[in-house]
Amino acid sequence: MVGAGILGLAVARELLVRNAGSRVIVVDQADTVGAHQTGHNSGVIHAGVYYAPGSLKARLCVDGAARMYDYCARHGIDCQRVGKLIIATSERELGALGELERRARANGVPGIRRVTGEEIAEIEPHAAGVAALHSPNTGIVDFHAVCERIARDVREAGGDIRLGWRVGGVSTNARSLRLLGPDGDAVQASRAVLCAGLWSDRLAVLAGAPPDPRIVPFRGGYLKLRPGQRHHVRGLIYPVPDPALPFLGVHLTRRIDGEVLLGPTALLVASRQAYRVGTAS
Structure with missing residues (x-):
């Protein structure tokens, strides 16, 4: 191996x-x-909201989340189902939000539900939007x-x-x-x-394989909220992703150690180990 x-x-x-x-x-x-x-990741246990129904990603994400929670419980590893909100901030995003809801239900994501702007504030008092998807089974862990x-x-x-x-x-x-x-x-x-x-x-x-496909390294950079501002985020707050881009968008992530991250960026880098800003090789 x-x-x-x-x-x-x-x-x-x-x-x-x-x-x-x-x-x-x-x-x-x-x-x-x-x-x-x-x-080097944000430590999120995803619930399976985004993936095409019937795909391997969809099946493995839903099943893998359940297995991860079970494994952590059996071995005393701290993990928390903090939940995730995917928030539509305008009427224009409601169609894409509806498609995510359809996928999540088809994938069997536990507890997924559509919430109103008022309900958003009940879950995340410092967040706002016209509607959102709430995934209570999304969690965090130190991988x-x-x-x-x-x-x-x-x-x-x-x-x-x-x-x-x-x-x-x-x-x-x-x-x-x-x-x-x-x-x-x-x-x-x-x-x-x-x-x-x-x-x-x-x-x-x-090992003898052809050279393609090749890996092109990108680095995702995050900002950390100051300790006095962390209380503004209870769980995970995501935007409705742009279907034209291969990213989920900039989001707020509470980590298992209590830190809250804002990001990521997606920057092309020259090195596969360029984890820090300024690292070129």
Whole structure:
């Protein structure tokens, strides 16, 4: 398993659960689990509002949210169903809001409901709009903490996690493959799963895949509300997304640590690890 983010570790854990006694090795170039996309996001457990009914995204989001809440409850990981409002601020947005409601109901999103402008103020006293969708099952969690717990599951089931282990090459034959690592180290395996996030395309090429599609890195930047202003946001406040853009729009997000974020931006960057403003490479 290449990648010790939440996806790679979850797949490794599931392989060990389904195939007790098998040998699973997880490798990652970082020094900690969940160091990249898993640890660089707003920490929202989405309910499945946005996705086309019948799509894999719709099914996995609704089912995945339920499983995430269950996993956190069983392992004592703090998560909160703070709820989300998707607010139409003008009559022009009501058509798009109606389409989101149709999708959410078709996807089986728990508790979804249309609310009026007056009801918006009851849920989020400092927000305003002509109408909104309220998703009470949308929540927040520290996905890095979830990742650390899954890593513990992997180790307890006999899995091996090797951090600081960067894949530098892949060689294959009819029966197995060989991952070349640092300092002449190598891993021989019958199968490999690449869950390498922003580096997935490059690793796929090393394994013999064509160069396209390619990953183009964008950085999302956020502002933090000052501590004295955090009380203005109880949960998650989103706009009605513009269907012409591949983003959900700038929104307000309460985090599990109590911080409130405003954002994100979407800036093209030259580096796949340009997490901080001013980082170019």
